[in-house]
Amino acid sequence: MDSLVDNVTGYVEARIELLKIEIKEEVAKGLARTLVTVVMIAVLTLFVLLISVAVAYKLSESIGMFGGFATVASFYLFLGLIVFLFRNPITEILEKQLEERMKKKKKSL
Numbered sequence: 001m002d003s004l005v006d007n008v009t010g011y012v013e014a015r016i017e018l019l020k021i022e023i024k025e026e027v028a029k030g031l032a033r034t035l036v037t038v039v040m041i042a043v044l045t046l047f048v049l050l051i052s053v054a055v056a057y058k059l060s061e062s063i064g065m066f067g068g069f070a071t072v073a074s075f076y077l078f079l080g081l082i083v084f085l086f087r088n089p090i091t092e093i094l095e096k097q098l099e100e101r102m103k104k105k106k107k108s109l
Contacts, residue, residue, distance in 0.1 A: 052076075 052072050060068030083090065 056072040
C-alpha cells in the first residue's frame with residue numbers, strides 16, 4: 001500500500017513539474033511574440049511618421065508649407081474618423097479572428 005501511495009505521489013509531483021515547464025514555455029513564447037510585435041509596431045510607426053513628413057514636405061513645395069502639412073494632418077484626421085465611426089464592426093471582426101486563432105491553437109495542443 002505504501003508503494004502505491006509513493007507511486008501516486010511521484011506521479012502527481014511529476015505532473016506538477018511538467019505543468020510548470022509547459023507554463024514557462026508558453027510564457028516565453030508569448031513574451032517573444034509580444035516583443036517582436038512591439039518592435040514591428042515601433043518600426044511601422046516610425047515609417048509612417050517619416051513618410052508622412054516626406055509627403056507633407058513634398059506637398060508644401062506646391063501648396064505652401066502650412067498647406068502641405070495640413071493636408072497630411074487632414075488625411076490622418078479623416079482616417080481616424082473612419083475608424084471611429086466603424087469601431088464596433090472592426091472590433092467584432094477582430095474578436096472573431098482572435099477567437100478562431102485561439103480555437104486552432106487549443107486544437108493543436
